[in-house]
Amino acid sequence: MVTITARPKAQQGEESFPAGIALAFVAFALYSGMDVTIKLLTKNYAVPQIIALNSLFALGPILAYAALFGGLYNNLRTRRPIYHVIRATCGLFSSFFAFWAYSRMPIAxxxxxxxxxxxxITALAVPILKEPVGWRRWSAIGVGFIGVLIMLRPGSGLINTGSLAVLAGALFYSVGMLVTRRARNTETSVSFAFYATLASGTVFGAMTPWLGRMPTLHDLGLSAIGGTLCGVAFVCLLTSFRKVPAAVAAPFQYSQIIWGVLFGWLVFGDxxxxxxxxxxxxxxxxxxxILYRETVLGRQVTAATKRDCA
Structure with a gap:
């Protein structure tokens, strides 16, 4: 998952809804393709080794994007390194839990x-960001977790290490997103992606001599494909957010369920x-x-700010 912060004002004129939506759809399809390679590799390799190789190959497209759009220095410099440490730590746990879960359950x-x-994210925004959450969004959170219970069906045996790992990964991911939101005024989206990816490659790479094994050329190629897909997906998603508002592109993440079902059926028979x-x-x-309510509230705050400045 990738975090996108507010678009620079200079890029507002680049809006193109068809192109932005298409890029978002392609980005999430590429992320799903990466997940397929991860699931295939979990049959023979430890998750830390898989993440380390994936991160290594993902850095190329991320650095290329940073160099082309604003330059490496402007995109990667940081004024709040502690936020990157926290975000990277959350990324380490969220990626480990998510990739480990792929070895235990279908992608979909x-x-x-x-x-x-x-x-x-909405629930944790209260203690972490001190943001007020009204009864409508709390109700949506409650309804959403009812949906989770329906999927898990307590007593059916579906509450297992795999499903709990996914939820743990989603929790760490959410904390990371909130940290990114808190630092959006001083840090760039590219910097968060770069330092989190670098941290994953370094930390999990250090574990590889003890947990890993020498990959075959086939599996090394599979890792290269997965990592490159991840990096290119980030570039597509970031470009999408340069062309359309976040509220337009973000919901297309749910299109991943289409690819999850399709790839799960064609590749794994799930x-x-x-x-x-x-x-x-x-x-x-x-x-x-929740996304709709946050968009509406955001517009109200913007309108009120404009009135106050008038």
Whole structure:
């Protein structure tokens, strides 16, 4: 997952809704392609080694984008290094839990549970950012977690280490997103992606001599494909947010369930059941409503600020 901060004012004139939406859709498809390579590699390799290799190959497209759009210095310099440390730490845990879960459950099932992230973000915004959350959004959070319970079906045996790992990953991801939001006025989106990816490659790479094994050329190529897909997906998503508002592009993350079901069926022979789709529909509806409310409230704050400055 990638965090996008507010677009620079100089880029407002670059808006193109068809191109922005298409790029967002492509980005999330590429992320799903990366997840397929991760799941394939978990059969033979430890998750830290997989993440280390993935991070190594993802750095190329990220650095290329930073160099082309604003320069490496402007994009990667930081005024608040502590935020990058916290964000990178959250990224370490969220990526480990998510990738480890892929070895325990179908991709589509993991995606369905990972879509709880907007619910966690809204709930945690109160203690972390001191942002007020009204009864409408609290209600949406409650409804969303009912959807989670429907997907997990307590007592059915579906509450296992894999599903709990996905939820833990979504929780760490959410904390990381809130840290990024708090630092959006001083740090760039590219810097968060770069330092988090660099940290993952360094920390998990240090574990590889003890946990890893020499990859075959085939698997090294698979890692290269997955990491490159991750980096290119980030570039596509960041470009998308240069062309359309965040509220327009963000909901397309839910399109990943399409790719999760399709790739899971074609590559792994996994077919989700009807109950998962019912719970998923509830979670997505809750997430979209929260996004809608935050967009409406954001417009109200902007309008009030303009009135005060008039």
């Amino acid at each position: 099932d993991a995606y369905a549970l990972a879509f709880t992230a907007p619910l966690f 077919v989700p059941d009807r109950t998962l789709f019912i719970g998923l529909a509830i979670v997505i509806s809750s997430g979209l409503y």
